[in-house]
Amino acid sequence: MKSKSVEDSKVSMSVVMMPQHANPAGNVHGGEIMKIMDNTAGVVARRHARTNIVTARVDEMEFHQPIRVGDVVTCYGELTFAGKSSMEVSVTVTVEDLSKEEPALTALTAFFTLVSLDADGHPQAVPALAAKSEAERCAFAEGYRRYLAYKLQRKNTN
Numbered sequence: 001m002k003s004k005s006v007e008d009s010k011v012s013m014s015v016v017m018m019p020q021h022a023n024p025a026g027n028v029h030g031g032e033i034m035k036i037m038d039n040t041a042g043v044v045a046r047r048h049a050r051t052n053i054v055t056a057r058v059d060e061m062e063f064h065q066p067i068r069v070g071d072v073v074t075c076y077g078e079l080t081f082a083g084k085s086s087m088e089v090s091v092t093v094t095v096e097d098l099s100k101e102e103p104a105l106t107a108l109t110a111f112f113t114l115v116s117l118d119a120d121g122h123p124q125a126v127p128a129l130a131a132k133s134e135a136e137r138c139a140f141a142e143g144y145r146r147y148l149a150y151k152l153q154r155k156n157t158n
């Protein structure tokens, strides 16, 4: 199977936050942001694998910025690591208040692990990830470390 680059599957998705995304005071629910992040990670993984995929793990999430109705939320997703059938996607969320002449602020970053499945729902091999730049190689090495740690954790708990 031919390897693919990080560029091949990179995604950015923007959504304007509406009242249905928020509490009565106008603060957007964290779960709404998580859903957009999961969608973003899913598009990246499907672009890389071109198969059905499921989310197996979501790392810790810490919200650094309040997000309010009317703000534009943008999720930037890119593949950091690919194993045999699993892929790690980093999703960074920025928030921008369009009524102000100010740059978008980073609200959070989280790592998603997604698994490629065949038609019978079994894990299926994905293309290798060719990390080209120094930053991509560094992200890959860190993703590999997390991948090994998750495997060990699963082995010890199952």
Ligand SMILES: CC(C)(COP(=O)(O)OP(=O)(O)OC[C@H]1O[C@@H](n2cnc3c(N)ncnc32)[C@H](O)[C@@H]1OP(=O)(O)O)[C@@H](O)C(=O)NCCC(=O)NCCS
Binding pocket: 054, 055, 056, 057, 082, 083, 084, 085, 086, 087, 113, 115, 123, 150, 151, 154
């Ligand atoms: C994810 C899932 C397919 C893994 O199935 P499995 O039989 O445990 O598969 P394996 O043990 O062979 O693991 C397959 C790959 O997934 C990775 N993986 C599985 N569970 C993982 C977890 N909890 N965290 C990180 N990686 C995981 C494995 O490391 C392996 O990676 P590799 O092939 O790159 O080495 C299965 O647990 C599942 O279907 N979970 C539900 C997913 C889902 O429905 N998500 C949406 C929630 S609503």
